[in-house]
Amino acid sequence: MNICVVGVGYVGLVVGTCLADFGHNVVCVDTNKDKIDGLKNGISPIYELGLEELIHRNVKEGRLSFTTDLKHGIQASLAVYVAVNTPNKADGTADLSYVQAVAAKIAEEMDGYKVIILKSTVPVGTCAKVREIISKKLEERVSEKNLAADVNLNGYLPTFSIVSNPEFLREGSAIEDFMRPNRVVIGAESDQVIAIMKDIYRPLYLLETPMVITNLETAELIKYASNAFLATKISFINEMSCICEKVGADVNMIAKGMGLDRRIGSKFLHTGPGYGGSCFPKDTQALLSIAKEVGYEVKIVKSAIEVNEYQKKRMISVIKQAMQDVEGKTIGILGLAFKPNTDDMRDAAAITIINGLQELGAKIKAFDPVSMDEAKKVLNNVEYCESSFAVAENSDALVILTEWNEFRQIDFSKIKELLNAPVIIDTRNLYDPERMLKLGFEYTCIGRGNFKSA
Ligand SMILES: NC(=O)c1ccc[n+]([C@@H]2O[C@H](COP(=O)([O-])OP(=O)(O)OC[C@H]3O[C@@H](n4cnc5c(N)ncnc54)[C@H](O)[C@@H]3O)[C@@H](O)[C@H]2O)c1
Numbered sequence: 032m033n034i035c036v037v038g039v040g041y042v043g044l045v046v047g048t049c050l051a052d053f054g055h056n057v058v059c060v061d062t063n064k065d066k067i068d069g070l071k072n073g074i075s076p077i078y079e080l081g082l083e084e085l086i087h088r089n090v091k092e093g094r095l096s097f098t099t100d101l102k103h104g105i106q107a108s109l110a111v112y113v114a115v116n117t118p119n120k121a122d123g124t125a126d127l128s129y130v131q132a133v134a135a136k137i138a139e140e141m142d143g144y145k146v147i148i149l150k151s152t153v154p155v156g157t158c159a160k161v162r163e164i165i166s167k168k169l170e171e172r173v174s175e176k177n178l179a180a181d182v183n184l185n186g187y188l189p190t191f192s193i194v195s196n197p198e199f200l201r202e203g204s205a206i207e208d209f210m211r212p213n214r215v216v217i218g219a220e221s222d223q224v225i226a227i228m229k230d231i232y233r234p235l236y237l238l239e240t241p242m243v244i245t246n247l248e249t250a251e252l253i254k255y256a257s258n259a260f261l262a263t264k265i266s267f268i269n270e271m272s273c274i275c276e277k278v279g280a281d282v283n284m285i286a287k288g289m290g291l292d293r294r295i296g297s298k299f300l301h302t303g304p305g306y307g308g309s310c311f312p313k314d315t316q317a318l319l320s321i322a323k324e325v326g327y328e329v330k331i332v333k334s335a336i337e338v339n340e341y342q343k344k345r346m347i348s349v350i351k352q353a354m355q356d357v358e359g360k361t362i363g364i365l366g367l368a369f370k371p372n373t374d375d376m377r378d379a380a381a382i383t384i385i386n387g388l389q390e391l392g393a394k395i396k397a398f399d400p401v402s403m404d405e406a407k408k409v410l411n412n413v414e415y416c417e418s419s420f421a422v423a424e425n426s427d428a429l430v431i432l433t434e435w436n437e438f439r440q441i442d443f444s445k446i447k448e449l450l451n452a453p454v455i456i457d458t459r460n461l462y463d464p465e466r467m468l469k470l471g472f473e474y475t476c477i478g479r480g481n482f483k484s485a
Contacts, residue, residue, distance in 0.1 A: 218250025272478025366433025
């Protein structure tokens with residue numbers, strides 16, 4: 032099938048590349064010329080394991096191309112995926128201006144039947160709004176020019192279908208998540224368009240991937256419900272970590288003991304410095320706004336957001352307490368991205384924590400295997416280092432903020448030699464406290480009863 036993917040970000044690029052790998056002809060469109068120029072030269076604008084190789088292969092085999100020419104993308108394709116950004120506005124509602132701009136452009140340029148698939152995470156009712164925008168524009172096109180004179184229309188007013196197809200991939204394992212998803216959610220209004228969507232995802236059908244086929248509104252809400260639930264799970268275990276510290280219990284064992292119950296499950300029960308990234312903070316806020324608009328207050332999700340904010344700020348107190356004071360001290364940070372295997376710094380806990388420590392007068396050195404270029408855009412006055420050892424050198428403490436694999440088996444004797452004081456604050460609970468004490472570190476971790484929280 033000929034497919035156009037509009038928006039070549041963390042989602043659009045993975046979706047477009049994987050659809051090409053399924054065997055479709057995919058043209059990816061973005062307004063960002065630098066991104067497109069880079070991609071034409073085989074350079075991925077994002078760090079995602081295996082992505083660049085997959086792009087190269089599909090470009091080489093002639094199924095994948097990149098352009099800034101949306102008109103070409105639309106006219107060359109039956110299915111048009113919309114994967115542009117939907118950031119939050121200051122009031123927490125989703126900013127749909129990018130989605131709406133693409134919808135208007137599709138209506139201006141479409142020359143025949145199109146399936147318009149919303150991949151972006153959008154509030155309930157957005158698909159209906161997009162339908163309205165396109166219908167209105169098409170009517171304008173007909174009234175502005177003589178229908179018969181519009182060469183692109185060939186005398187016909189084109190028809191279209193809207194599909195809600197939210198994306199559940201996780202940065203860091205995005206290709207695997209897209210190629211082997213737990214489920215595919217499709218909100219659609221006719222058997223014809225459902226058949227087209229099944230055709231697009233035929234390789235997944237063969238893998239017996241469950242397809243949840245429903246109406247547009249339900250599909251739109253499934254995405255927010257899923258993210259809000261996962262964020263709530265994280266905030267729940269982070270609350271447990273606070274209790275554990277007070278009563279001398281171990282939150283890792285609490286998570287294990289809970290997670291083995293199949294009704295609960297072990298995923299998303301790892302305590303840490305608070306969730307971040309491009310989805311959970313934005314989508315939980317947007318869900319509150321969606322509910323507020325219809326006169327309902329989502330109490331559980333509101334609490335999950337509050338707990339998350341508290342957990343991020345609590346880490347500053349934990350670090351301060353472990354170091355007695357941070358004013359005038361140098362703190363070495365390992366890991367900046369909101370999670371490992373991505374360079375994404377959007378809403379990373381590191382931003383709140385580093386800003387907080389700087390406000391208290393600390394000097395920050397940091398290392399992250401891939402996100403330092405992105406970090407430079409959002410953090411000030413940080414000395415970036417080329418390795419964990421360079422971070423440790425002459426620092427008064429080492430703080431783990433992201434659980435990259437390479438930090439798991441670090442050379443602790445070298446780290447100890449390089450640090451001014453053997454102080455490690457591990458917000459991801461990567462290490463065994465007993466071992467760290469034996470190695471001579473003053474070791475602080477989260478929710479394991481070995482220190483009193485501030
Ligand atoms: N990042 C994730 O892990 C993830 C997972 C699931 C869903 N989502 C959702 O997917 C959507 C995209 O997220 P993302 O992280 O890929 O965003 P992103 O910011 O990385 O990428 C969006 C891209 O869209 C482009 N764009 C904006 N307006 C455009 C236009 N008019 N025409 C062409 N291109 C345009 C931007 O230049 C940018 O490259 C969001 O709604 C997000 O909530 C993200």
